[in-house]
Every structure is written in structure tokens, then in C-alpha cells.
Amino acid sequence: MGKHLRSAVRLRRPVDTWHKPALSAAAALAVPDLTLLALGRLDLVLYTSAGAMCALYAHGLPYAARARTLAWVVLGMVVSLGIALTAASLTASPVLLVVGASLVAAAHKTLCDATRVGSPGNLILTFISSSAFFVPQRLVDVPLHLALAVAAGAVAWLVCMAPGLVRPHGPERVAVARALESAAGLWRVRREGTESPGRQGTGRPDTELTARQALAGAVNSAWHTLFLAPGTDDARARLARLLAHAESALATPRTGRPHTPADEAERCAAAARAVRGGGALPEIDPTPDEARRLTGIATEAEHTVPALERCPAPDRATGVRAVLARLRPGSPLLPIGARVAVGCTLAGWASLAAGVGHPYWAVVSAASIYQANSTLSGQRALQRVLGNVLGLVLFFALLPLIRIGPPVMVLLALALQIGAEALITRNYWLGSVCVTPMALLLTEFGGRLPAGTLIADRLIDTVVGVAVGLVCCAVVTNRRATDRIEEALARVTAARSAALRRLGESEAQGEGEGQGEGERQSASADDGPGPDAGDADRETGWARDRLALALVELREAFEVASGEWWQRALPAERIAAAEREGHRTLARLVRHAAPRVPVS
Incomplete structure (x- = not known):
């Protein structure tokens, strides 16, 4: 009480x-x-x-x-x-x-x-x-x-x-800044875990999972904001690249990276402050994971595929359809x-x-x-x-x-x-x-x-x-709140299965492409990236969006049902397992589809 x-x-x-x-x-x-x-x-x-x-x-x-x-x-x-x-x-x-x-x-x-x-x-x-x-x-x-x-x-x-009239991208800047701040928060949690490796497993809440959930929600909201903003100008492209960088924090960090968690937290926080300001938008140097995606295209600026090309999944309900569904x-x-x-x-x-x-x-x-x-x-x-x-x-x-x-x-x-x-x-x-x-x-x-x-x-x-x-x-009870959890669990399971299939196809495709690396680089120098690569990236992005949205909705459904009285027993263990495995898969998707950003 x-x-x-x-x-x-x-x-x-x-x-x-x-x-x-x-x-x-x-x-x-x-x-x-x-x-x-x-x-x-x-x-x-x-x-x-x-x-x-x-x-x-x-x-x-x-x-x-x-x-x-x-x-x-x-x-x-x-x-x-x-x-x-x-x-x-x-x-x-x-x-x-x-x-x-x-x-x-x-x-x-x-x-x-x-x-x-x-x-x-x-x-x-x-x-x-x-x-x-x-x-x-x-x-x-x-x-x-x-x-x-x-x-x-x-x-x-x-x-x-x-x-x-004065700040045409103001709402988008705020949404991206919030995502960068959430990314900084996740890196700070990782820094504390690095400095105190004995913390986890002591019965305390999984603070990193909580920070990942917060970042996933902020990133999902920010992408939704950018999807609502039409246009292809440079400011929107820069915001999309910054948001992609914030999202990259969801990927499990690799060992041997040049930036420590403290460095990454400060980079994201500094970028958020700059984005909130009224000046020019900052550029963040790509992380090693992001830089891997630049292989073969970084030398040709005109062939760089900006993160701006990301678009919502075609089966994502919007507008009147989404309202009627709810x-x-x-x-x-x-x-x-x-x-x-x-x-x-x-x-x-x-x-x-x-x-x-x-x-x-x-x-x-x-x-x-x-x-x-x-x-x-x-x-x-x-x-x-x-x-x-x-x-x-x-x-x-x-x-x-x-x-x-x-x-x-x-x-x-x-x-x-x-x-x-x-x-x-x-x-x-x-x-x-x-x-x-x-x-x-x-x-x-x-x-x-x-x-x-x-x-x-x-x-x-x-x-x-x-x-x-x-x-x-x-x-007047709301026993349908538990039904919403079951629906959300089903969506997470389906989105994760589709994501794993997408990852399997992409990894198989990557192995095939690796056998002809010299020919691919030569062709890309003349013709640019092939359409198949762009389609594959788009499909991976859609899989990532579907899974991220499903995880956000599952967390929301669980929090709503947890505070409702006279409910059936909530499947807490299934929810925890779905969130844990879902975020692991999301981390793989984020690393695999790291944004192609220009090297500065």
C-alpha cells in the first residue's frame, strides 16, 4: 500500500x-x-x-x-x-x-x-x-x-x-534526441556492469533488459515520427542516420571495439544535446559494426545508400485501419x-x-x-x-x-x-x-x-x-487485458520466427557473395550496389520493425494486465522468455542491418 x-x-x-x-x-x-x-x-x-x-x-x-x-x-x-x-x-x-x-x-x-x-x-x-x-x-x-x-x-x-516556419524539423529532432538519450542510458548501464561485473545474477532486476526495452520503445517511436515526415532533404537524412546509430546500441557490443561503453554513452548524449539545439545536425563516426557495412561502397560516395531509405513495413496498419483494428x-x-x-x-x-x-x-x-x-x-x-x-x-x-x-x-x-x-x-x-x-x-x-x-x-x-x-x-472488470497478452505473445513469436528466417537467408546470401568478392567489388564500382542487396536490406529492416513493435506492444500489454484485478494468472515466465529471446534476435537484426552511413 x-x-x-x-x-x-x-x-x-x-x-x-x-x-x-x-x-x-x-x-x-x-x-x-x-x-x-x-x-x-x-x-x-x-x-x-x-x-x-x-x-x-x-x-x-x-x-x-x-x-x-x-x-x-x-x-x-x-x-x-x-x-x-x-x-x-x-x-x-x-x-x-x-x-x-x-x-x-x-x-x-x-x-x-x-x-x-x-x-x-x-x-x-x-x-x-x-x-x-x-x-x-x-x-x-x-x-x-x-x-x-x-x-x-x-x-x-x-x-x-x-x-x-522557423524549425520545420523540430518534432523529428526531439524524437531522435530522445532515442539518443535512451541509447546513452543503455551504454551507461553497460558501463556500470563492466565496472561491477558481479552485479548481475544477484537477484536484482535485469537493468540492462529494462534499458533495452526503453531504447526499443524510443527508437520505435522515433522511426514512426520520421515515417510521418515526408520529404528527402538532407536534414531528414541526417536525423535518420543518427537514429540508426542510436538503434545500433541494441546490438550486443563486440569485444575489442575502440570505444568503451562510457565513450559510447558520451557520444550519444553529446549528439542528443546537439540535435535538441537549433544548430546544424551532428555526424557520428560509424562504429565498427556499422563500418563493416561500408565495405565495397565507402570509396564511391555516389553509391552510398543512406539510412533515409528505410520505410515502414507494408503490412503495418496505419490511419483508419489501425483505429478500426483497435x-x-x-x-x-x-x-x-x-x-x-x-x-x-x-x-x-x-x-x-x-x-x-x-x-x-x-x-x-x-x-x-x-x-x-x-x-x-x-x-x-x-x-x-x-x-x-x-x-x-x-x-x-x-x-x-x-x-x-x-x-x-x-x-x-x-x-x-x-x-x-x-x-x-x-x-x-x-x-x-x-x-x-x-x-x-x-x-x-x-x-x-x-x-x-x-x-x-x-x-x-x-x-x-x-x-x-x-x-x-x-x-466493470477488464478481463480482456489477459487476452491481449496472448495476442501480443503470438505476434512476438511470429515476428521472431520471420526474423530468424530472414537472418538465415541473409547469412547464406552473404557466404555466397563472399566467394566472388573481387567480382562484386569490381561490378559495384561500375554499376553501384545491385537491386538484390537493396531489397534484402529493406526486408531485414521490415523484419526488425515488426519485431521491435511486437516487443513494445507485449511490454505495454503486460503492464496493463498486471494492474488489473480479477485476472487469470499471467504467463510471466513466457513473457520474460519471449522478451529475452526477442531482444536477442533484435540485436542480431540490428547488427546485420547496420546502417550504411557515409564515412566522415
Whole structure:
């Protein structure tokens, strides 16, 4: 119990890019808020906030993919707002409105998890739409209010796309830098193992395997980011070569290499720092394993095959196909959606029964605690209560400033938005300290209420929403989480078998080519590398991608199922064996398909 409590409240290092969504959202909110302030119509802030808050999304995506994703987020926000406002104009029954808000919240959770839209996930969509369900509305005003949301969404889109004019490869650079930092972390673990060879086998966790898993996930994410970035310019090619170098750390190091693990860690860390900066991208000299691949082509620069040619496997589901696959019948996402629908409905009804004037706060509180499994949901419930209580204290302390007038309220709202994004990456409860007074300020824009009533309603709704949400989390089980492990194990087994076949074919081909080395080098000097070599490298790269993705998904499935109660016994030994053998095979693939990089 104490371990889970400490984990729930422990502060993490802030995410390296927290300032991007923070400043983007503040800028996107400032434009409509200041405009409405000048017009004396701050009562319309809810509708403009719906579009402006979309600026929190998609900051990890390349700009071409970001443009599409933000457009879908704005569309989803406007559709959700339209449903809420239409329902509010057609019925005044709070019981029915709670049901409508809960169903929309469940749709948000399921679709955001299926699309993997990233932070802040379903929370912003649910907060805005749930509030709109309980705003007095006339049907004739709905088009105007939706138009305000669309206009603010357009501002958010422009704000999020603007940095691309200055730093067009910014998201790709961040993704590659994270992979290089993970590679540096793996080399540091190896350095410690070299300096203290007796560490392993003493009952401690396999820290190297953990570091390899972290690197495999970072590399997989970075390749996915590069795949989303179109173009063949030099910057993207350099990033691909740097990422290939980071990935090469997955290969088991050979003895007698000129660089020690400490040297390799510093090289990767220095490269990561340079990539994060705004200057020219660095070049890393090839390792011995990489240099082996340069034999026969290093003397002819025009025949060098850059790592940029790597592309995703053709059978890798993307876009709508991937989303539909995650929502198929039997998907483990569906029970989570059912939890949200049931938990939010009962929480809203309980709030109504308690006589609270803001039942949508209970709906949002219940929706906010549902995470990937029961254990994480319990931790989030504790974080929600702690953050909201402290946030109410902050709101009470800010009341003298709030009562000065609308201009100060607008400035406070913008400052709290930045503070929330700065703190929430350290821990959810810390970010909630700023989110809570910001939500109360949004209520104040629509009309002033007694501070005591606001604070009491928020506290009661938080406790009710969290308590009812946890009960529903226990009642609505997710036994499909174990089924996902079996599917992930099957994918790892299939990907590893295909990889071993690919390695066998490549090694046999290499032996055949070795018999005619002189003829091959002579031909390559005249004609360049043959198409068969390029096809073989591409097939090996695809095998590596499939295996790496399968290993990442297996680890994710195991972590989700481990925190879910009332499960069948998890096949822990099979999972450990699959991961161990899978990473060994991945290391062979990485060494065999080491990138062809120019010698500098």
C-alpha cells in the first residue's frame, strides 16, 4: 500500500517539451479571450475555449501529420460541443443530460485511446463538452456558438503550425534526441556492469533488459515520427542516420571495439544535446559494426545508400485501419469505455441526489480517473482528490485578485493554463492544483456565484465522482487485458520466427557473395550496389520493425494486465522468455542491418 501511495504522489522530471503545449494553448486562448473582453462578452468564453484548447494536442508530431491531427481534434471538439449544446436546448432534465454527457465521455475515452492521439487525451474534450451539456441554451443560438468554437479552433491550428516556419524539423529532432538519450542510458548501464561485473545474477532486476526495452520503445517511436515526415532533404537524412546509430546500441557490443561503453554513452548524449539545439545536425563516426557495412561502397560516395531509405513495413496498419483494428469486437479498450459510461452516469446522478449545482464536475471527475488498468485508476483517484483540494485552497487565495475585474480574471486564466502544463508532467495532482482554479474561473465568466458555494460544490463533486468511479472500476472488470497478452505473445513469436528466417537467408546470401568478392567489388564500382542487396536490406529492416513493435506492444500489454484485478494468472515466465529471446534476435537484426552511413 505504501509503495502505491508513494508512486502516486512522487514527482517526476518534467517532460522536455512541456513549454510547447503550454505556450501554444495560452496564445490560442489569449486571442479570443482578449477579443471577448474588449467586446464585453466574456460569457461566451466557454465556446471559444472549446476550439482554443485544441492547441494542447499533437505537439510530438511532424508538421504535416500535426496539421491533419489538429484538424481532426478540432472537428471532434466541435461535434462534441454541438451534441452537448443541442441536447441542452432540447431538454432541461438533468438526469438525461448526465446520461448524454457520460456517453459522450465514453466515446472520447475509447476513440482517444484507439487513435493514440496522445496527451491530454480525452480530458479536455470531456471537460468542455460536459460543461456545455449544463449551459442554458436556445437552439437558435447553437450555430453561432459552434462558429465561435470553429474560429478559435482555427486560431489554435495556426498557433500550433507557426513554429514550423522557423524549425520545420523540430518534432523529428526531439524524437531522435530522445532515442539518443535512451541509447546513452543503455551504454551507461553497460558501463556500470563492466565496472561491477558481479552485479548481475544477484537477484536484482535485469537493468540492462529494462534499458533495452526503453531504447526499443524510443527508437520505435522515433522511426514512426520520421515515417510521418515526408520529404528527402538532407536534414531528414541526417536525423535518420543518427537514429540508426542510436538503434545500433541494441546490438550486443563486440569485444575489442575502440570505444568503451562510457565513450559510447558520451557520444550519444553529446549528439542528443546537439540535435535538441537549433544548430546544424551532428555526424557520428560509424562504429565498427556499422563500418563493416561500408565495405565495397565507402570509396564511391555516389553509391552510398543512406539510412533515409528505410520505410515502414507494408503490412503495418496505419490511419483508419489501425483505429478500426483497435476497436474490433473483443478489444480491451471496450471495457474501459463501458467503465466510463457507467461510472460517469452514476457519479452524475449521485451528485444530483446530493443537491450539488454542478453535476458535470462529478462526471468529469469520474472520467478523469479511468486509466489503462485498475491500479493506475486508483492512483489517479488519489491524485485527483489531492490536486483538487489544494487547487481549491489556491482559488480561495486568489479570490481578492479575481474580484478586481474581468481583465485580471483573463490574465489569471492564462497564467494558470501555463502553470498547469508546466506542472502536470511532473505529476497529475500537481497540475490539478492549477487546473481546478482555472475551471472555477471558467464558471465565473458565465456569471458570478458565491465563492463558498463554488468551492463546496467542487469539493463534493470531486469526492462523489472519484468514489463512484472507483466502485465502477471494480465492478466493470477488464478481463480482456489477459487476452491481449496472448495476442501480443503470438505476434512476438511470429515476428521472431520471420526474423530468424530472414537472418538465415541473409547469412547464406552473404557466404555466397563472399566467394566472388573481387567480382562484386569490381561490378559495384561500375554499376553501384545491385537491386538484390537493396531489397534484402529493406526486408531485414521490415523484419526488425515488426519485431521491435511486437516487443513494445507485449511490454505495454503486460503492464496493463498486471494492474488489473480479477485476472487469470499471467504467463510471466513466457513473457520474460519471449522478451529475452526477442531482444536477442533484435540485436542480431540490428547488427546485420547496420546502417550504411557515409564515412566522415
